[in-house]
Amino acid sequence: MRNGIKREDIELLAPAGNWDCLKAAVANGANAVFFGVEKFNARARAENFQMAELPEIMSYLHMYGVKGFLTFNILVFENELQDAQELIDACINAGVDAVIVQDLGLVKLIREMSPDFPIHGSTQMTITSPEAVEFTKPFDIERVVLGRENSLKEIRKIGEKAKLPMEVFVHGALCVSYSGQCLTSEMWGGRSANRGECAQACRLPYDLMVDGVQKEMGNIAYLLSPKDLAAIELVPELIEAGVTSFKIEGRLKTPEYVANVVSKYRAAIDRYFDGIDTPPNEQEIRELQQSFSRGFTHGFLEGTNNKKLVDGSFPKSRGVYLGEVKKKLSHGLLVEIASPVKRGDGIVFDAGDPTQKEEGGRIYDILSRSKKVEGEVSKGLYEIVMGRNDVNLKRINVGDRVWKTSDPELDKRLRKTFETEKPYHTFPIAVHASGKLGEKLKLTWVDLQAQHAVTNQSQIPLEQALKRPLTHELLHDQLGRLGGTLFHLNQEDLTIELDGELILPVSELNRLRREAAEQLLYLRSKPPVYQKRPVNAFADIPRKKQVEKPxxxxxxxxxxxxxxxxxxxxxxxxxxxxxxxxxxxxxxxxxxxxxxxxxxxxxxxxxxxxxxxxxxxxxxxxxxxxxxxxxxxxxxxxxxxxxxxxxxxxxxxxxxxxxxxxxxxxxxxxxxxxxxxxxxxxxxxxxxxxxxxxxxxxxxxxPMFHTEHCVYCTFLSEGTDHTNCGTPCETSRVSLKDRVGFSHPVRVDTGCRNTVYNAIxxxxxxxxxxxxxxxxxxxxxxxxxxxxxxxxxxxxxxxxxxxxxxxxxxxxxxxxxxxxxxxxxxxxxx
Structure with missing residues (x-):
């Protein structure tokens, strides 16, 4: 415990788009996993699981003491209510620990189906104030996922006033628009972000039009494309602000990404509770960047800073900044290296215009003064040799930035964490042995993490020992042979209450151990039981009222x-x-x-x-x-x-x-x-x-985008927020011109939030x-x-x-x- 907060009160919540990601999350220390099935979730492009797999998924997660939340975070149309009811029914039967819901109509339907099945309010509900949390309470929503735009100060305030567990995004891609309030994909392509089909219009280039005249922006074209959230340095502040669930974004990402990010945040949370007040080191940050990064930001957690949210020069993952091209050579390039790199790493050369094809590939050799360097180099001038067919050296210029886009060695290390036949974790059990001469040996086994207990007894009575009686050491040796199971027995967790020097065949002790391990495993994977009621979603359709004059x-x-x-x-x-x-x-x-x-x-x-x-x-x-x-x-x-x-x-x-x-x-x-x-x-x-x-x-x-990110402040002001921007919105009108040539007006509201309206x-x-x-x-x-x-x-x-x-x-x-x-x-x- 630290500052009155217990380690077990904090949940690390990981994304899983497939089985490998699920296993990577469990293996690297996630307390809970969120995932979607083939429909009704906000990542329609993810691989996703099948509804029929729910019992298997939940059994696997519960076996490792991990919770499983199903994402149902989209709007549900009228003709889908029956299918939605079927999926909720399957979740209840499979023992899903909660559904993450956007649609309040679905919340009503779930509560009609079950009064106690857990519901979490999705970030798509746009919950950003204590009052919004209070609104959810009559529906027994047990947790809310706050908007990514809430600051630490606001999170603390919401927690103090609303007193409901809060889940906050700490890592991954940021939406420029408030979740649940983006209509761009729907407007331009019939693909709704509220339906899991976001077309990422925020990642497209736009021209900034000020009072009808295009503003020269240099290489800044991605005016609505935010950097990626990385709040790992803020883990202590988040815990102390009352956040109980740390959510990692990324159901479209690889299992290596999941393994990497989960392990880093697990370490940061554990450091806090171990009283180690050191921030993540440079290697940890680099490895996070390597998995996926458009540049890292704390988002809005430290308050609004429009200058730090959007870089504007590229919309895709860049990885780790490696250095700068200093000279072109006949056989390669002389690069001022700023981060560790080795043969086989993938790199890309950035000429400052990501709309054009970029040169890149794998490093074939690294040379120092024309001599090959073995292993990794980290800083200094080095000659980088690329594969002959990978890179057109003529298209690379002195001054181009170099990014390390892949690290096969890191990926291999991360895969090892979850590609294994052995259990990822084992859990402590306690055993109490008791018995008397002529009676059966009674063993009580307690799963200390899951708080399950089973009792079994020998099939034959205890006999007087002539040699090698059942000592603490012998019993621990036999009952502790739990390799290949999910359990382990520490010396101090075995207690004995035997009357005299007694003996039992080793084969019987082995049978008792196997039987108990199986029973404890069954209890771990057994689904929780929720109340269920029969419901007809269309039972109370109101009669039509005649409207003479609408x-x-x-x-x-x-x-x-x-x-x-x-x-x-x-x-x-x-x-x-x-x-x-x-x-x-x-x-x-x-x-x-x-x-x-x-x-x-x-x-x-x-x-x-x-x-x-x-x-x-x-x-x-x-x-x-x-x-x-x-x-x-x-x-x-x-x-x-x-x-x-x-x-x-x-x-x-x-x-x-x-x-x-x-x-x-x-x-x-x-x-x-x-x-x-x-x-x-x-x-x-x-x-x-x-x-x-x-x-x-x-x-x-x-109204397509609705965002906390102020275009006026970012690009027409030296300021960072409404307190020092000089209010350019009061003297100018801004619009964003798309690639087709339409200029979409940007209007500001009383809270200094921007809405981008469709031009037509x-x-x-x-x-x-x-x-x-x-x-x-x-x-x-x-x-x-x-x-x-x-x-x-x-x-x-x-x-x-x-x-x-x-x-x-x-x-x-x-x-x-x-x-x-x-x-x-x-x-x-x-």
């Missing part, structure tokens, strides 16, 4: 847009502004035109941001558009003092009727379905939910008749940078369509004709 609502992002919209016959307005101080003016403006108005919360809710929520309520709007569960809990828990109707927005990720029920039961007046639904999935949802209490967004610029606005007008027949209660139009005249034109067209005066196709075609960028049909067609 609402038409408009969300505006400036006072000018709001005034233009207020002068139309739109039924309801929303204000979603960058500056909170404008909200009272927005409410007064809307009321001056006799319009009701709702104010949107920020999409993310952090500790200490309740003041913004209080200011929204203080402006006395007619409703609040709630965008996260933290804000929802804040208003729900203050119903006595803040009695303003609440409307749920798209970012609550409602994708099935169970989620609709859950949020309506929380007191929301109406809810907005997730943008991940295509037309068929939307129709399926509307058929099974109370469509009259649903609001569909039928015209908008898709999209329309669902063609489906209006279908939605009308399904009795949808409300339709929303969202504006971004439109001029007032455009606002009024768009509202007018949709009003005509709702009245049946023009077709949805006419609306879409008209908007396309009057917008030079055109309008896509958006995610509804994917």
């Amino acid at each position: 609402l038409l609502t408009a969300l505006c992002r400036s006072l000018e847009q709001l005034e233009a919209a207020a002068q139309t016959d739109v039924d309801f307005l929303y204000a979603d502004f960058e500056f909170v101080k404008q909200y009272p003016d927005a409410v007064k403006l809307a009321h001056r035109y006799n319009k009701k108005i709702g104010i949107a919360t920020m999409r993310i809710h952090m500790p200490d941001e309740n003041g913004v929520l209080a200011l929204i309520a203080k402006a006395k709007p007619d409703a609040i558009l709630v965008r996260n569960t933290g804000a929802l809990y804040y208003y729900m828990s203050r119903r006595g003092e803040i009695n303003i109707p609440l409307i749920g927005d798209f970012s609550l990720n409602i994708a099935n009727h169970k989620a609709v029920e859950l949020f309506l039961d929380c007191g929301l007046e109406r809810v907005t379905p997730s943008y991940d639904l295509n037309i068929q999935q939307m129709v399926d949802l509307l058929e099974n939910a109370d469509a009259a209490q649903m609001e569909l967004v039928i015209h908008q610029h898709m 606005d999209q329309s669902g007008a063609e489906y209006l008749n279908e939605f009308r027949s399904l009795q949808v209660g409300s339709y929303r139009i969202e504006f971004l940078e439109e001029e007032p005249e455009r606002v009024q034109e768009v509202i007018s067209l949709y009003r005509q369509a709702l009245r049946g005066e023009v077709s949805g196709t006419h609306v879409w075609r008209t908007l396309k004709a009057t917008n030079q960028l055109g309008v896509t049909r958006g995610q509804l067609t994917k």
Whole structure:
């Protein structure tokens, strides 16, 4: 124990995309493993396991005292609820230790199926505040995975207030967008990040456009591609901040990666509890970089520092920085070496433009002053000789950086840790032997780690010993022969209570030992038993309510847009502004035109941001558009003092009727379905939910990335965060130009978070008749940078369509004709 924290309270949680990764995690000291099966997990590209393997997986993990968590961290569509129920049922039967869940509708279904089956709230739930944690408690979610954007200070605060075990990512790839809030893949390719199909649009190059003019950025092209998280130096601070589970990202990675990273964090955690206050050494950091690294960062754990998060010059793993080319030679290259390297290592030459093909290969020879060097070199000037067919020396220049991309010797060493026939670990047992002359020998065996006990006794009675009686030494020698099993017996853990000098055949002692080992192994691998109830996911489908006159609502992002919209016959307005101080003016403006108005919360809710929520309520709007569960809990828990109707927005990720029920039961007046639904999935949802209490967004610029990383601060300022950036967002408008030539606007919210919006606005007008027949209660139009005249034109067209005066196709075609960028049909067609 250290600082009141016990070693056994800390869990090291490793990823596993296949059996080799699973074994690598167990062999190198993971306390728990997370893995996915063939569907319903956020790594669709991983090899993944099969549902039929669940009993075998859990038996293997439990045998080694390791927990197994199944990732179910995606949104579940209406037509998938039956399959989802089947998978949860299989998890319960196999004794899975918990499911990691994103979809709150699935949480509702699981709780209907079993009151005690453990659920962990995925980072995809976007839990970043104490209030968001509190929101999960009625559903008995036993652990939450915090957003990667939370700092150590915030993590400590959340732990102190919410008092629920917290899991935090400590190593691996970082998403630039908040998990669960990235719609880019869905928008551009119909591959949703909320469905495990992320296309990694953040790793693509973009041009920075400032007020419509391209900013010269040199070799900085990857404006949204973060470095990789490596918090190994912060392990002591994380433990003391109240983190109980250290999560390593990487279900797409190799077993060598898993072995490497798990072993390093195991050592760091153990050092802390052994009272050794030394940080990881240079070799450990280099080996971590070797497995995978786009450059390491502490992410947001030490607070926001926009200058340290994104390098911008390359989007892929580079490995270890090796040195710089100093001279080109006839047979190779003279390189100033800065890190250890040897023959057979793989290297790449970096000319500063990763969009071009890079030269690289394996080192054939290392020479010092034209003499071959055996073994490893670490620093100094050396001649590097490459295989003749590997590298075109003409394409390499003096000054090029050199990276070590692979180390076969390290990989071989890592493979040895899990490619073995012997057990990776053995566990201590205690044995108590008792007996009297003429009676049977009774042995009680206790698995000290798993706290299981079995008792067995000899088949023949104890006899008087003429020579070699059952001494402590003899019994330990025979009962401790546990090689090849998972157990070992220490001298001090054997106790004897024998009456006199007694004897029993060695063969009988061997039989007792084998029998006990088998029984203890069975107890280890036996699945836990959870309660189960029969459930029909579609048992309580509500009756359709007739909607004679659905609402038409408009969300505006400036006072000018709001005034233009207020002068139309739109039924309801929303204000979603960058500056909170404008909200009272927005409410007064809307009321001056006799319009009701709702104010949107920020999409993310952090500790200490309740003041913004209080200011929204203080402006006395007619409703609040709630965008996260933290804000929802804040208003729900203050119903006595803040009695303003609440409307749920798209970012609550409602994708099935169970989620609709859950949020309506929380007191929301109406809810907005997730943008991940295509037309068929939307129709399926509307058929099974109370469509009259649903609001569909039928015209908008898709908010693609939502990120703590501020493009304005990073590239238009010398500062590191909002305290010293000089607020360039107040004087300039930034957009990101993609390779196709579209410029995607970047807007800032009150919390200085950036949203990258799709350049092209999209329309669902063609489906209006279908939605009308399904009795949808409300339709929303969202504006971004439109001029007032455009606002009024768009509202007018949709009003005509709702009245049946023009077709949805006419609306879409008209908007396309009057917008030079055109309008896509958006995610509804994917």
